[in-house]
Amino acid sequence: MVIHTYQIRLHDTDAAGVIYFASILRIAHEVFERFMGDSGLELGQLLDTVPYLLPIVHAEADFIAPIKLGLRLHVQFSIKKVGVSSFTTRYEFMAPTGQRVATAELVHAAIDRPSGLKTTLPEPLVQALKPHLEV
Amino acid sequence: MVIHTYQIRLHDTDAAGVIYFASILRIAHEVFERFMGDSGLELGQLLDTVPYLLPIVHAEADFIAPIKLGLRLHVQFSIKKVGVSSFTTRYEFMAPTGQRVATAELVHAAIDRPSGLKTTLPEPLVQALKPHLEV
Amino acid sequence: MVIHTYQIRLHDTDAAGVIYFASILRIAHEVFERFMGDSGLELGQLLDTVPYLLPIVHAEADFIAPIKLGLRLHVQFSIKKVGVSSFTTRYEFMAPTGQRVATAELVHAAIDRPSGLKTTLPEPLVQALKPHLEV
């Protein structure tokens, strides 16, 4: 598990006064990007240098309590599953009080760029993901 | 079932060359807003006039095929479930070829604004939703 | 001049209850994309087929009156200037009452993709823009 922080910005909110729901999934992906960068696998570099993509094939989120402008979220990031050609990341969003306010899961597949077909997860990625597998 | 159309805009895409995954959930919600407007329940008016909110408590999406800039989506909107205090909307995104490229579901709960607690779905909303229930 | 319409969606707004300022520039660009499509110059096709890009080198917007969720904007699109290697588009956002609520301008430059340098505006683009030049 890795913990990141994120403070809710005006852009994340909507006229109902709280977070716009899809923003939580964008924030989850930002946490994933930070994790990848910390693992030596910056997405920007991957796009330029490797023959695979890691598109999201499934995304979901649950909303438990209102998330207001300025709230400082603690995001617990973990890996739920590492499969042959896909992996599942999990995000728990906690308020400073410790209350869980939302959760999210993203499933990424490894796609071979030339063919557009599923491919096995590259070994450096598997090595980066495995230490964070939930037990 | 109601069918809406949406053409993928530059803002919806990312540097991987296709739709940014969370955009599909935003597009789903735009279709919901159009449905509500067509049903005489404009979200902007509701925010100003009714004592309830309809926040999303669960959202999910599946991605089946790449969705590129400029693609004209046909979005089939239907109601999957109408419960006591929540309802589930479903979205099927089709390419002009008829291929299904993505699906999404959003679960909205009715929340009493003064108390912040769940409340029963307002009758005008139930009347708007029921004709579009999947069978 | 071409007139497009756009209804403000929840995603466009923020917790202050009105449009998030940068959304007006995104909406302007969506109007530009519609104009280009109507002119036979779909951005998605251009990206795949032509050796130039049309990045924005300057953007600005003025906000005159609050823009609320659900407001149906009429967007007057015109061309302010066609230069050698750049052009300026202009957007006037009107409420249904006729009140002007915001304006925006976007300056696009033509960039040769192989070299990354400025290039002359392609002739088909000039032909599409000129009929909409302000007088």
Add this chain to the structure above:
Amino acid sequence: MVIHTYQIRLHDTDAAGVIYFASILRIAHEVFERFMGDSGLELGQLLDTVPYLLPIVHAEADFIAPIKLGLRLHVQFSIKKVGVSSFTTRYEFMAPTGQRVATAELVHAAIDRPSGLKTTLPEPLVQALKPHLEV
């Protein structure tokens, strides 16, 4: 002058492979929100507690060089002008090489919430802004 950092995320980019232009204005506003928080004027708290709003009445940005996914921007934040009822913030975006890749300016007005009319800038805000005035 205050320097903040921001790394370009996938969500900030578009299918042309670089930053979506309006993202630079959103990033500018995030830097403003951080500045306000550091000054004891969190936007989320202001929305709940003060009788004024600080909407943007003018926004502009210039783009000097391509901004790619993963780029770590240094953002130099300064105050260009403090007027009676409005103020202008300025943002210079630098690559790690020191190259200036974009600039932005945002003009905020102080609006009295009950009346919706312009009002004088609150004194605590003036005190927070003045030390960062450009000379």
